[in-house]
Amino acid sequence: MTHKHKLTRRLFLSFSVFPAILQAAPLVDFEHGLGLFSSSGSTQSWKNSYKVNLFNDPEPEIDSSVRLELNHSENIFVKDNFQLRLINSNTSHEMMFNFPSNYTLSSGEVASLDNFLRDWRTDEVKRIDTLVLTDFLKICSLCAKENKVLKVNVHSGFRSEKTNAYLRKQSYQVAQNSLHIMGKAIDFSIPDISQRRLAEIARANTRGGVGRYKTFIHLDSGPERSWS
Numbered sequence: 001m002t003h004k005h006k007l008t009r010r011l012f013l014s015f016s017v018f019p020a021i022l023q024a025a026p027l028v029d030f031e032h033g034l035g036l037f038s039s040s041g042s043t044q045s046w047k048n049s050y051k052v053n054l055f056n057d058p059e060p061e062i063d064s065s066v067r068l069e070l071n072h073s074e075n076i077f078v079k080d081n082f083q084l085r086l087i088n089s090n091t092s093h094e095m096m097f098n099f100p101s102n103y104t105l106s107s108g109e110v111a112s113l114d115n116f117l118r119d120w121r122t123d124e125v126k127r128i129d130t131l132v133l134t135d136f137l138k139i140c141s142l143c144a145k146e147n148k149v150l151k152v153n154v155h156s157g158f159r160s161e162k163t164n165a166y167l168r169k170q171s172y173q174v175a176q177n178s179l180h181i182m183g184k185a186i187d188f189s190i191p192d193i194s195q196r197r198l199a200e201i202a203r204a205n206t207r208g209g210v211g212r213y214k215t216f217i218h219l220d221s222g223p224e225r226s227w228s
Contacts, residue, residue, distance in 0.1 A: 059175040059185070059211060062222055070182060071130045071221065076105040078137050082144035089155045090120045096149075099141070117157025117186065121166075126158040126183040131221035135206040136186050139219070142201055143190055155216050156180060156187040179209070185220035199228065 062068065084097040095116050097109075105113075113133065118125040144150040159167075159180035167174040179185040190198055199212035202219055203226055211218035212228035 059178055059180075059218060059220075060209075060225065060227055061175050061177060062179070068179075068182065068184070068222060070127070070184070072127060074130045074134070076110060076130055076133050076137065078103045078105070078141065080141040080144075082141050083149040084137075084140055084144070085149050085151050086116065087151065087153050088116060088120070089153050099137075114158075114183075117154065117183075119158050119160040119163050121163050122160045124158070124160045128157065128186075129182070129184040129221045131207065132184050132186055132219060135202075135208065135221065136188070136219055138205055139198075139202050140190075142205060143193055143198070150190070152188055152190050153216075154186065154188045156185075158183045179220040179222050184208075184222060185218060187216045187218050189216040199226075 078099045079102060080099070081101040082099055084095075084099065086095040086097075088094070093116060095112065110133075114128050115125050117128050140150055140152055157180070159178060161181055164174065164176075164178055164181055168176065180187075189195065195212050195214065195217055199210055199217050202210045202217060206219065207224060208219065208221040209223065209225045209227075210220075211226070
């Protein structure tokens, strides 16, 4: 009888701890370099993905009195000469750039970036805010080394309202009015640069919000603020 009682307690503790373990699972599968919701490009089966919170991006809600606008009037300008390799952690899609100094992106390059940063679950494409793209490329240039290609993992760009509603059902930590919905936010990480250091660089060189997490940083073109 005593042995049976102990076994029951252990089983109970195991089941009680298991959700917490899932909750702590990282967004990115570092072994394969992909998001844990990754597919080979298909967007038809994302609803059947893990029914647990692997996003864990408690982006602060913006006060409703703050007026947010998309910035598309400015050109996207790159000051420094550097090489960039972008990798979408969810689709494995890659983009390569070899930026000369004082370069302005063409309309075709901007459209390609919009497609790269699309909502991979619904395949919707949205014009990404000019300010957040400019700040993102500036941070990349500051992290690049001479004559070496900088590898950057992008974990989230545009997020449709449908996707955001789905994520909110999985976790209260997902912002209802996320700036990802407006195309004003990018989540990314750079191998060999800690999230702490990357957030420091972003906060010193951008005009919006910067959030630091265990496996990535959040960058947006909303009001200037920071969190971790």
